[in-house]
Amino acid sequence: xxxxxxxxxxxxxxxxxxxxxxxxxxxxxxxxxxxxxxxxxxxxxxxxxxxxxxxxxxxxxxxxxxxxxxxxxxxxxxxxxxxxxxxxxxxxxxxxxxxxxxxxxxxxxxxxxxxxxxxxxxxxxxxxxxxxxxxxxxxxxxxxxxxxxxxxxxxxxxxxxxxxxxxxxxxxxxxxxxxxxxxxxxxxxxxxxxxxxxxxxxxxxxxxxxxxxxxxxxxxxxxxxxxxxxxxxxxxxxxxxxxxxxxxxxxxxxxxxxxxxxxxxxxxxxxxxxxxxxxxxxxxxxxxxxxxxxxxxxxxxxxxxxxxxxxxxxxxxxxxxxxxxxxxxxxxxxxxxxxxxxxxxxxxxxxxxxxxxxxxxxxxxxxxxxxxxxxxxxxxxxxxxxxxxxxxxxxxxxxxxxxxxxxxxxxx
Numbered sequence: 125x126x127x128x129x130x131x132x133x134x135x136x137x138x139x140x141x142x143x144x145x146x147x148x149x150x151x152x153x154x155x156x157x158x159x160x161x162x163x164x165x166x167x168x169x170x171x172x173x174x175x176x177x178x179x180x181x182x183x184x185x186x187x188x189x190x191x192x193x194x195x196x197x198x199x200x201x202x203x204x205x206x207x208x209x210x211x212x213x214x215x216x217x218x219x220x221x222x223x224x225x226x227x228x229x230x231x232x233x234x235x236x237x238x239x240x241x242x243x244x245x246x247x248x249x250x251x252x253x254x255x256x257x258x259x260x261x262x263x264x265x266x267x268x269x270x271x272x273x274x275x276x277x278x279x280x281x282x283x284x285x286x287x288x289x290x291x292x293x294x295x296x297x298x299x300x301x302x303x304x305x306x307x308x309x310x311x312x313x314x315x316x317x318x319x320x321x322x323x324x325x326x327x328x329x330x331x332x333x334x335x336x337x338x339x340x341x342x343x344x345x346x347x348x349x350x351x352x353x354x355x356x357x358x359x360x361x362x363x364x365x366x367x368x369x370x371x372x373x374x375x376x377x378x379x380x381x382x383x384x385x386x387x388x389x390x391x392x393x394x395x396x397x398x399x400x401x402x403x404x405x406x407x408x409x410x411x412x413x414x415x416x417x418x419x420x421x422x423x424x425x426x427x428x429x430x431x432x433x434x435x436x437x438x439x440x441x442x443x444x445x446x447x448x449x450x451x452x453x454x455x456x457x458x459x460x461x462x463x464x465x466x467x468x469x470x471x472x473x474x475x476x477x478x479x480x481x482x483x484x485x486x487x488x489x490x491x492x493x494x495x496x497x498x499x500x501x502x503x504x505x506x507x508x509x510x511x512x513x514x515x516x517x518x519x520x521x522x523x524x525x526x527x528x529x530x531x532x533x534x535x536x
Contacts, residue, residue, distance in 0.1 A: 131157045132450060134267060134280040136254050136293050138164065141418025141435035142286030143237040146246045147185050148443040154450070157278070158246055159269060161253035165235040169315055169397035172230055172352045173199070173328060173344040174432040176216045176223035177514035181436040187240035194236070197227040197347030200326045201509070205382045206495040207334040207488040212505070213327065216513045219506055223515060227328065227344045227352070229317075233432070257283060257296025260412035263455065265297075282446055282455045284415045286439075289405070291420035297411035311339060312362050312400030314373060315354035320390040321345065331382045335488045337361075341376065341383045353377075353387065359400065369396050409467060410445075410460040417442045421467070430474065433514050441466045473521035477511055480525065497533060504533055 138160030149156040182188040200217035216223045258266040264281045285293025328344040338358035355376045405422035418435040445463035498505045510516035
């Protein structure tokens, strides 16, 4: 028998984007229902490295204290290696004197934020899989949800999809991206945890591969003797690898000398996990009765490490739009459309900067050329550090994309 219930807001997905959205809705006076198909704690493939601005949002969510109690591993920055071995340190702490990145296993981070939602009174149902999202009728949508106890129908004035880059909510709302959207860079990620890495402590490493590798590696110390080692490689190389995943992972390590040297004496613990393609997203982030947030809205190659920050900041923007629509009594696309403008204003420059960085990663010779120049041009380097760390002002973000900045960076 199918039971029915009604809610003002249902959030689908209990990761950082969904849990943060539910917390903020609760703080705004709503009674959201949060659904996730998994049972927490659950792991998720990720570089497990979050940009410095993340901690300020965690404080607003009321979960920073619990995260600080873990404690998280603090990274002052990342050493970025060009294919020829030269490197430049993106040092947040040196530039600002206070900021640092967070390095936490997703198994832990996601659970802490979700537990924070439960503590603040959010109703969370784990093991609840959303099968379908119905059409927008009479000011709301109906979700069909599968649980161990059977199917339930839940009607909601607003559905917020935070269910990842294979979003059921996006599909049900007709928001699946066209083929031409999010088509570059066409890469996949693979990662594993290693114990016994002793060469990295306060800094992680990003290692760009030489011509023919088509990708890069990210290494992030997690504390407690654990280190995240990830590779982002071309989809074509993954499909044509012609060897088991363990052997391919070892091949990637050998192909990048800084990674190979960092892992001397270390050992892999646990399985190798994969995720991708890394350029995905919805056609747009709103529809009648639907908002998308986090990876459900857009999922890009994570070289600049802003994935968790973007999920949390996106949750803030989503709740502002949701509150405005619910108070007005209308959740149609016209009322929700300001969310798109808010996302563009907030994320446009960083997204373009991300694509600019991807161009350098895609062209090893250009990366070799630029890396030493950052070391000798401190004003340019400082601006880059602030933007990549999500610490820059709008003016600094836009300046990074200006012809003047690029000329000063590329000139002899």
